[in-house]
Amino acid sequence: MGRARTIARRTFLIGSAAVAGGVVFGYWRYKTDYPNPLLDSLKPGEAALTPYVRIDQQGITVITPRAEMGQGVHTTLAAMVAEELDVELDAINVEHGPASKAYFNGVLLEEGIPFASIDYSQTAERVRAFTHFPAKLLALQMTGGSTSTPDGFVKMRKAGAAAREVLIEAAAKQLGANRNTLKTRSGYVESEDGRSVAYTELATLAADIEPPSDPELRPRSKWRLLGKSQPRVDVPAKSTGTATYSIDVRLPDMLFATIKMNPVLGAGMNAYDPSDAENMPGVRKIVPLEGGVAVVATNTWYAVRAANAIRFDWDSGTYPATTEGHFDVVKRAFADKPDSKFRDDGDVDEALIESVEVDGEYKVPYLAHATMEPVNAVAYLRDGKLDIWAGNQAPIQAAKDGAKIAGVDQDDVTVHTTYMGGAFGRRAEMDFIKSAVHVATAMEGTPVLTTWTREEDTTHDNYRPLAIARFRANVSQTPTLDLQVSAPSVAESQFGRLGMPVAGPDITIAQAAWDQPYAIPNYRVRSYRAPVMLPVSSWRAVGASQNGFFHESAIDEMAYAADKDPLEYRLALLKDNVSRGVLEKVAELSNWGGELPDGHARGVAFVMSFGVPVAEVIEVQKTGSGIRLVSAYAAVDVGVALDPRNIEGQVESGIIYGLTAAMQNEITVRDGRIEQQNFNRYDSLRIASAPDIAVAVLENGPKIRGIGEPGLPPAAPALANAVFAATGQRIRELPLNKHIRFV
Amino acid sequence: MAFRLTINGTVHELDVADDMPLLWVLRDELGITGPKYGCGIASCGACTVLVDGAPIRSCVFPASRITGEITTIEGLGTPEDPHPAQAAWIAEQVAQCGYCQSGQIMSAVALLDGNPDPSDDEIDQAMNGNLCRCGTYPRIRAAIKAAATTEQQDG
Ligand code: FES
Ligand code: FES
Numbered sequence: 001m002g003r004a005r006t007i008a009r010r011t012f013l014i015g016s017a018a019v020a021g022g023v024v025f026g027y028w029r030y031k032t033d034y035p036n037p038l039l040d041s042l043k044p045g046e047a048a049l050t051p052y053v054r055i056d057q058q059g060i061t062v063i064t065p066r067a068e069m070g071q072g073v074h075t076t077l078a079a080m081v082a083e084e085l086d087v088e089l090d091a092i093n094v095e096h097g098p099a100s101k102a103y104f105n106g107v108l109l110e111e112g113i114p115f116a117s118i119d120y121s122q123t124a125e126r127v128r129a130f131t132h133f134p135a136k137l138l139a140l141q142m143t144g145g146s147t148s149t150p151d152g153f154v155k156m157r158k159a160g161a162a163a164r165e166v167l168i169e170a171a172a173k174q175l176g177a178n179r180n181t182l183k184t185r186s187g188y189v190e191s192e193d194g195r196s197v198a199y200t201e202l203a204t205l206a207a208d209i210e211p212p213s214d215p216e217l218r219p220r221s222k223w224r225l226l227g228k229s230q231p232r233v234d235v236p237a238k239s240t241g242t243a244t245y246s247i248d249v250r251l252p253d254m255l256f257a258t259i260k261m262n263p264v265l266g267a268g269m270n271a272y273d274p275s276d277a278e279n280m281p282g283v284r285k286i287v288p289l290e291g292g293v294a295v296v297a298t299n300t301w302y303a304v305r306a307a308n309a310i311r312f313d314w315d316s317g318t319y320p321a322t323t324e325g326h327f328d329v330v331k332r333a334f335a336d337k338p339d340s341k342f343r344d345d346g347d348v349d350e351a352l353i354e355s356v357e358v359d360g361e362y363k364v365p366y367l368a369h370a371t372m373e374p375v376n377a378v379a380y381l382r383d384g385k386l387d388i389w390a391g392n393q394a395p396i397q398a399a400k401d402g403a404k405i406a407g408v409d410q411d412d413v414t415v416h417t418t419y420m421g422g423a424f425g426r427r428a429e430m431d432f433i434k435s436a437v438h439v440a441t442a443m444e445g446t447p448v449l450t451t452w453t454r455e456e457d458t459t460h461d462n463y464r465p466l467a468i469a470r471f472r473a474n475v476s477q478t479p480t481l482d483l484q485v486s487a488p489s490v491a492e493s494q495f496g497r498l499g500m501p502v503a504g505p506d507i508t509i510a511q512a513a514w515d516q517p518y519a520i521p522n523y524r525v526r527s528y529r530a531p532v533m534l535p536v537s538s539w540r541a542v543g544a545s546q547n548g549f550f551h552e553s554a555i556d557e558m559a560y561a562a563d564k565d566p567l568e569y570r571l572a573l574l575k576d577n578v579s580r581g582v583l584e585k586v587a588e589l590s591n592w593g594g595e596l597p598d599g600h601a602r603g604v605a606f607v608m609s610f611g612v613p614v615a616e617v618i619e620v621q622k623t624g625s626g627i628r629l630v631s632a633y634a635a636v637d638v639g640v641a642l643d644p645r646n647i648e649g650q651v652e653s654g655i656i657y658g659l660t661a662a663m664q665n666e667i668t669v670r671d672g673r674i675e676q677q678n679f680n681r682y683d684s685l686r687i688a689s690a691p692d693i694a695v696a697v698l699e700n701g702p703k704i705r706g707i708g709e710p711g712l713p714p715a716a717p718a719l720a721n722a723v724f725a726a727t728g729q730r731i732r733e734l735p736l737n738k739h740i741r742f743v
Numbered sequence: 744m745a746f747r748l749t750i751n752g753t754v755h756e757l758d759v760a761d762d763m764p765l766l767w768v769l770r771d772e773l774g775i776t777g778p779k780y781g782c783g784i785a786s787c788g789a790c791t792v793l794v795d796g797a798p799i800r801s802c803v804f805p806a807s808r809i810t811g812e813i814t815t816i817e818g819l820g821t822p823e824d825p826h827p828a829q830a831a832w833i834a835e836q837v838a839q840c841g842y843c844q845s846g847q848i849m850s851a852v853a854l855l856d857g858n859p860d861p862s863d864d865e866i867d868q869a870m871n872g873n874l875c876r877c878g879t880y881p882r883i884r885a886a887i888k889a890a891a892t893t894e895q896q897d898g
Pocket of ligand 1: 780781785790791803
């Protein structure tokens, strides 16, 4: 596998290679004119194969670089191959590919450039294509940004189609038949005279046949699997306790560790006294780390108990000691030069010179990812080789960091990506993997599972940044909106941890604020970059998670100021037809404008993020004891809906994750420490308060899009707007429960 | 301290600290990893197992004090031969990341065993201690109702 050879350069050229007992199909990658360290081992013009499909005696395996974190991607990617290859979905195994330099996620950085998603002009396409280059450069074999489906859509199907052609050719040889008379069905090639041969038996023969470099794909009208809901391949294991998450990996003679870090993030440890802990039952070793310790024991619980018995002298931190201090820093950044001004239509200053009819300041707090499975990893160092088992969104980076810590060659590191008990961006970070490798290095020869307790996980996250927005608007004459957003930079913080600088503005600060498809004549969006204080990171939907709230609250305030129905007002300002389509659909789905029971009220929001326009309506009920969520309606447009039921599930998930944060979650700082430690103070929406949800999936958009994130951003503003409709109270701060009670 | 536990019909001899919670006996001593660690403070339900049919949060319950029969998700059914609740979970495609689902299913089994046709309120009440960060609640409700219907038809 991964053999190199010289071929004329072309994009998306399919190839195959012989492997033990069979054949793999994949894509050639080229050494190109601009520097790309991933392909350094190749000579100019040479290519390396990225395998996608393997056929051998064991069966048919889809090799995917994309991690399954609950978004159903393994099923969708397998269905793409199965569709063209003529096999049943349940006949396909899915294997998460090893950390490989040959896997690129070219779509990931598309959102990071200043062209609105609906701008399909040539320039936008060109710049968007150019961002594939830094994605490769950064060696991001990354799962995130709702990119897996669009990235695999052509590649996976072509790999399946090429494999099918080759198998027919192989069968023609074996059966002595004319290939034009052969058909494929359910994993077999069949001849006119009733003979048939299984793909798996043709695997070796197929390895010698050159695949077509650009096989034709089936038209949608011929699809058997795609476009229809499929049972997810991971669901039976996840319903029977047999799915293996990294926390479930068990190896012979394995030990269990936990860590205890300075509660002030990033600050050091002056001294520690392990004397009580050392002699506690089960304890094997106490390993000093930078800014804390790890305790290794025969059982996680023994490790945790001992860690709590260690006395520490912690160093103090450099960031403000209180939440107010953090907000002050963010506020002060408004006085700086804008980091970006991607939207500047009409003349906002002129329009607002005489009067400002509506204005307001909004803010949102830091948030933790709080994945259901606390972060953890197994690491095992022996004989100069390092194995890492981790649910992770960026395996190449994991291998790189692991190699450095363990002092081994990167080629001697194997990263096993397991199922993830949630990720939401958290598992793109390397901190928990690094701590496991530090422990494994101190425990050479013994595999160790290092689990962060829920408390460590919550207090040492890389958080969704806090942010402040200001808006000023006029509605009675020419619609005018001036929006400013200030936040610490996720790109700066995240890339900083990878040792890389960020060139240009941080697009995430303005994401889903500057690029909304509203045709407001005077329309300006500026972003401001506040210094990084707590480490911040991608959190489901990234900048759109806060900017959806800011922007759509502002639009709602404008609608009410103009004395218009908030949904009609949005429709009047939206000129993009695909976007109008989701608003019209959600109106229909929710029977917007229809009679509501007493005490019920609704809010609407529209946010386009990751190229997906989403409109949501939330209905609440005002009760004597507080606000109750009644129902949520969503309409999304993904261009091509490969698996409608899975898409609906992702939207439901995004809504509940978004509502949870909007209603009740915040990470606050006091004495430099995070105040929330566990679910008792960082709780989630529970089943009793979860609304009924109806989702409509539309396919009018021009491109296929991923849906892991776009369902989230409209949830908070739709709820806040509903609360306003119910109570007349315009809440400009999240979480909403600082101002109202929910029941 | 040495003691015995009966788990999914098998008797296990143990010698661990007498205050070690059942969860850590299951996961780290016996390698029974279906019950999950989520919070350690009885706030999330990921660690739910049954003792004589009643749901407990195994992360806070000392193993040495348990005398009843313990059932974990592994004791219910397998992918090939799922328990009716598991079958409903699969049919409704509930799981996303799946990490909370062992606990969800154990709580649902306990509910359905005592109440074959639970109302919405009864479902909410029985399941409110089980958190799902992926927000699969709508489908959990649907799966419990589906399982209730099958059980009634079978019974
Ligand atoms: S781990 Fe036991 S309730 Fe959360
Ligand atoms: S399915 Fe992920 S936490 Fe419930």
